[in-house]
Amino acid sequence: MGIGAALVTAIGSGVPSMWGDEAASVMSAQRPWESLWAMVANVDAVHAVYYAMLHLWIDVFGASAFSVRFPSALAVGATVAGVVVLCRSLTNGRIAVLAGIVCLLVPRIGFMAAEARSAAISAALVTWLTVLLLHLVRTREVRARWWLLYGGLLVVSVHVFLYTALVAAFHLLVLLVLRAPLPSWGRWGATTVLAAVACLPFAIVAMGQRGQIAFLARRDVTNPVMIFVDQWFGSIPIAVAAWAAIVFAIVWALRSRVRLPALPGDAGRRTLIWISTLWLLVPMAGLLLANAAAGPLYTGRYLSFSAPAAGILIALTVALIRPRPVALIAGAVGLVLAVPFATSQRTENAKFGSDWAQVSEYVGANSRPGDGIVFDEGVRPSRRPRLALRLYPDGFQHTVDLGLVRSYETTSGLWDTVTTLRELPDALGDRERVWVVARSADGTADDESFLQRAGYHLTDTHTLARDVIRLYSKGIS
Numbered sequence: 001m002g003i004g005a006a007l008v009t010a011i012g013s014g015v016p017s018m019w020g021d022e023a024a025s026v027m028s029a030q031r032p033w034e035s036l037w038a039m040v041a042n043v044d045a046v047h048a049v050y051y052a053m054l055h056l057w058i059d060v061f062g063a064s065a066f067s068v069r070f071p072s073a074l075a076v077g078a079t080v081a082g083v084v085v086l087c088r089s090l091t092n093g094r095i096a097v098l099a100g101i102v103c104l105l106v107p108r109i110g111f112m113a114a115e116a117r118s119a120a121i122s123a124a125l126v127t128w129l130t131v132l133l134l135h136l137v138r139t140r141e142v143r144a145r146w147w148l149l150y151g152g153l154l155v156v157s158v159h160v161f162l163y164t165a166l167v168a169a170f171h172l173l174v175l176l177v178l179r180a181p182l183p184s185w186g187r188w189g190a191t192t193v194l195a196a197v198a199c200l201p202f203a204i205v206a207m208g209q210r211g212q213i214a215f216l217a218r219r220d221v222t223n224p225v226m227i228f229v230d231q232w233f234g235s236i237p238i239a240v241a242a243w244a245a246i247v248f249a250i251v252w253a254l255r256s257r258v259r260l261p262a263l264p265g266d267a268g269r270r271t272l273i274w275i276s277t278l279w280l281l282v283p284m285a286g287l288l289l290a291n292a293a294a295g296p297l298y299t300g301r302y303l304s305f306s307a308p309a310a311g312i313l314i315a316l317t318v319a320l321i322r323p324r325p326v327a328l329i330a331g332a333v334g335l336v337l338a339v340p341f342a343t344s345q346r347t348e349n350a351k352f353g354s355d356w357a358q359v360s361e362y363v364g365a366n367s368r369p370g371d372g373i374v375f376d377e378g379v380r381p382s383r384r385p386r387l388a389l390r391l392y393p394d395g396f397q398h399t400v401d402l403g404l405v406r407s408y409e410t411t412s413g414l415w416d417t418v419t420t421l422r423e424l425p426d427a428l429g430d431r432e433r434v435w436v437v438a439r440s441a442d443g444t445a446d447d448e449s450f451l452q453r454a455g456y457h458l459t460d461t462h463t464l465a466r467d468v469i470r471l472y473s474k475g476i477s
Contacts, residue, residue: 001080001081001084001097001100002077002078002080002081002084003077004077004080005076005077005079005080005081005100005103005104006073006074006076006077006078007073007077008104009073009076009077009104009109009110009113009114010066010069010070010073010113010114011346012114012346013065013066013069013070013072013073013113013114013346014064014065014066014067014069015065015346015347015348015350016065016114016345016346016347016348016349016350016351016354017065017348017349017351017354017355017356017357017358018065018068018116018351018354018356018357018391018392019351019352019354019356019382020354020381020382020383020387021115021117021382022068022115022116022117022351022391023382023387023390023391024044024047024382024414025047025050025051025054025068025116025117026054026058026063026068026116026390026391027387027390027391027408027409027414027415028040028044028047028051028054028055028414029051029052029054029055029057029058029063029068030055030058030063030409031055031408031409032409033055035409035410036048036051036052036055038412039411039412039413039414041412042209042412042413043209043212043412043413043414044209044212044414045202045205045206045209046161046162046206046209047118047161048159049156049159049160050117050118050121050160050161053071053121054068054071054116057071065116065357065391068116069113069114069115069116071116071120071121072112072113072114072115072116072117072119072120072121073113073114073120075113075120075121075123075124076104076109076112076113076120076123076124078124078127078128079103079109079120079123079124079127079308080100080103080104080308081100082124082127082128082130082131082308083096083099083100083103083127083308083311083312084096084097084099084100085131086127086130086131086134086272086275086312087099087100087272087312087315089131089134089135089138090134090268090269090271090272090275091265091268091269091272091316092265094319095269095315095316095319098315098318098319099311099312099315099316101315102311102312102314102315102318102334103307103308103311103312103315104311104342105311105334105335105338105339105342106232106233106242106307106308106310106311106314106338107232107233107234107235107238107338107341107342107345108231108232108233108234108304108307108310109123109304109307109308109311110342110345111234111345112304112307114345114346115351118160118161119161119301119304119305120304121160121161122157122160122161122164122304122305123304123305123307123308125153125156125157125160125164125305126157126164126167126279126305126306126308127308128153129150129153129154129157129167129171130167130171130174130275130279132146132149132150132153133150133171133174133188134174134178134275136150136184136187136188137175137178137180137181137184137188138178140181140183140184141187142183142187147187147188147190147191148191150188150191151191151192151194151195151198152195154167154168154191154192154195155195155198155199158195158199158202158203159199159202161305162202162203162206163283163287163302163303163305164305165196165199165203166282166283166286166287167283167305168192168195168196169282169283169286170278170279170282170283171188171192173278173282174275174278175188177271177274177275177278178271210297213296213297213299216295216296216297216298216299219299221296221298221299221300222288222291222298226299226300227284227288227300228243230300231284231300231303232300232303232306232307232310233310234341235337235341237337238337238338238341241333241334241337242310242314245313245314245317245318245330245334246277246280246310246313246314246317248317248320248321249273249276249277249313249314249316249317249320250273250277250313252273252316252317252320253269253270253273253274253277256269256270257270269316269320272312272316273313273316276309276310276312276313276316277309277313279306279308279309280306280309280310280313283303283305283306284303284306287302287303314334317330318330318331318334348465349465349466353465353466354465354466355464355465355466355467356385356387356388356391356392356467357388357391357392358464358465359385359388359392359395359437359464359467359469360388360389360391360392360393360394360395360396361392361395362395362462362464362469363395363396363399363435363437363469364394364395364396364397364398365395366460366471367395367396367398367399367433367435368398368433369398370398370400370431370432371398371399371400371431371433371434371435372399372400372402372427372428372431372433372434372435373389373396373399373400373401373402373434373435373436373437374401374402374403374421374434374435374436374437374444374447375389375403375418375436375437375444376436376437376438376439376440376443376444376467377403377418377420377443378439378440378442378443378444379439379440379443381414381415383439384415384439385437385438385439385467386401386403386416386418386437388437388467389401390408390416399435400427400431402421402424402427402428402434403418403419403420403421403424403427403447404416404417404418405417405418405419405424420446420447420450421446421447421450421451422446422447422450425450428451428454432473432474432475433471433472433473433474434451434456434471434472434473435469435470435471435472436448436451436469436470436471436472437467437468437469437470438467438468438469438470439466439467439468444470448470448472451472452472455474456472456473456474457472457473457474458470458471458472459471459472459473
């Protein structure tokens with residue numbers, strides 16, 4: 001199941017143009033090591049471990065969109081494998097396989113499987129941490145090395161993505177669900193405290209850089225659509241069906257507890273429902289509370305590691321519905337909703353409309369050696385079209401970046417240092433043509449006015465999904 005999941009989610013993963021967050025990943029991972037350490041000391045320390053892992057990957061496999069996203073597909077495979085093991089340990093193989101399949105159809109999982117970020121790796125780590133905790137409690141494991149393994153995985157998961165520390169609160173309640181014996185409580189508590197101590201220096205550094213997500217304060221990221229739709233499900237029809245299934249599973253667990261006589265397998269299914277419900281809701285509640293008290297700290301993508309729990313709950317509902325024809329209809333409805341959405345995530349502009357691959361392709365097909373190029377700097381750095389040059393450099397081989405002051409790898413920040421043509425008038429030299437890539441309505445107005453005063457005139461305009469490419473020429477084009 002894990003291998004199949006990795007292969008399925010990797011199909012078409014290189015098609016969507018990479019977007020701003022992926023640009024941060026790829027550019028950071030392509031820095032020289034000393035430059036990477038200087039950068040994370042200043043910004044993005046929360047992703048330092050992931051950037052280092054991706055650096056090693058790129059050194060071997062290159063930085064194409066498919067390559068940098070393939071580790072996420074592998075991580076989704078590991079996540080699905082963990083889901084199958086978890087479900088099989090509490091229910092049966094049929095439900096376990098169904099849960100693995102449903103997880104692949106959860107939109108958030110499909111999204112993170114084709115993204116060069118740490119979300120999929122975090123989901124895999126949290127899934128296997130939960131599998132391990134269940135094993136340790138149910139077998140009443142006393143050997144220290146297995147508890148140290150649990151603590152080590154917890155430390156690694158926090159260093160991969162800080163917010164997976166919320167798994168500790170979720171696992172605390174899992175101990176209650178499992179009615180863990182007192183010695184297991186003690187071992188879990190001691191292991192978690194040691195893990196927290198090990199993570200403290202990293203957490204202090206990361207929290208010291210929290211200003212990098214201050215922009216979240218200017219967005220309405222805690223509205224109902226973000227929490228109940230965008231966070232895991234992507235569209236309102238899918239979200240309505242998914243939450244209906246989740247509520248059904250919870251109601252079934254409540255009713256089965258008082259049903260007499262109990263049916264075979266009820267206890268295991270009920271335990272799995274409560275574990276999955278806690279996995280889904282406790283990290284979300286904790287992060288929303290922290291956001292309200294000390295925000296901004298929340299956006300829906302930060303809870304990607306809880307998405308497997310939604311898949312488990314939906315699968316359990318399909319397995320529990322009676323009569324069977326109704327269950328088949330419910331499953332068919334789910335497929336009709338999920339498959340087209342999953343397919344749409346592998347289209348060219350699926351990543352928030354990003355079209356940088358197409359920008360590179362068009363400039364590469366139409367540029368000439370020595371052409372200049374300037375980019376819109378009027379939008380926030382993660383949306384600037386100059387990132388097309390960094391992510392898809394092949395299309396810009398014939399062009400000269402006229403606004404570049406310092407390349408990003410020579411700074412302690414994430415991005416290039418740039419300026420306008422007004423500040424670098426000699427950059428134009430005697431070149432005949434200059435390309436302008438614009439995102440905002442007036443982000444390149446100053447540069448274009450400068451070009452017109454320098455004797456250039458607009459000779460071509462090409463509009464893409466999000467960006468506009470203009471060619472300015474002297475004389476006859």
